[in-house]
Amino acid sequence: MARTIDYGNLMHRAMRGLIQSVLEDVAQNGLPGAHHFFITFDTTHPGVAIADWLRARYPQEMTVVLQHWFDALEVTPEGFSVTLNFGNAPEPLVIPFDAVRTFVDPSVEFGLRFETNEDIEEDDDEEEDEEEEMEVAKPHAAEIVSLDKFRK
DSSP states (O other): OOOOOOHHHHHHHHHHHHHHHHHHHHHHHOOOTTOOEEEEEETTSTTOBOOHHHHHHSSSEEEEEESSOEEEEEEOSSEEEEEEESSSOEEEEEEEGGGEEEEEEGGGTEEEEEOOHHHHHHHHHHTHHHHHHOOOOOOOOEEEOOOGGGOO
């Protein structure tokens, strides 16, 4: 089989590296100005560690906010851990970068969305007719997202 360049995975890796760099800076220096993050992640992903009551409440996906109060932000090449406050109950979270689905900083209207294989299959079903006419490979990777959902 011929070797190909996997642009989708390369893009995922680059964008997750961007998130890693941003979080490393915040862990070291704190959040600058009005910056804050909405991070949505897959709670079923291997390596995600959250309290049982959070997993029961968010069985598939959870969005956390890093803004006013967070503690113990630690970043590794694989992911990050942070303690967040849920109704005056501090809870530690461990989130691998591969579990992140969206990363949004609404203060500067920046956002990334990472497509999953399920997203790709749904898109493929909807665009099947178009793809039969055009045999162009579409890389499924990180993309800039609409920030309307996160605006106050």
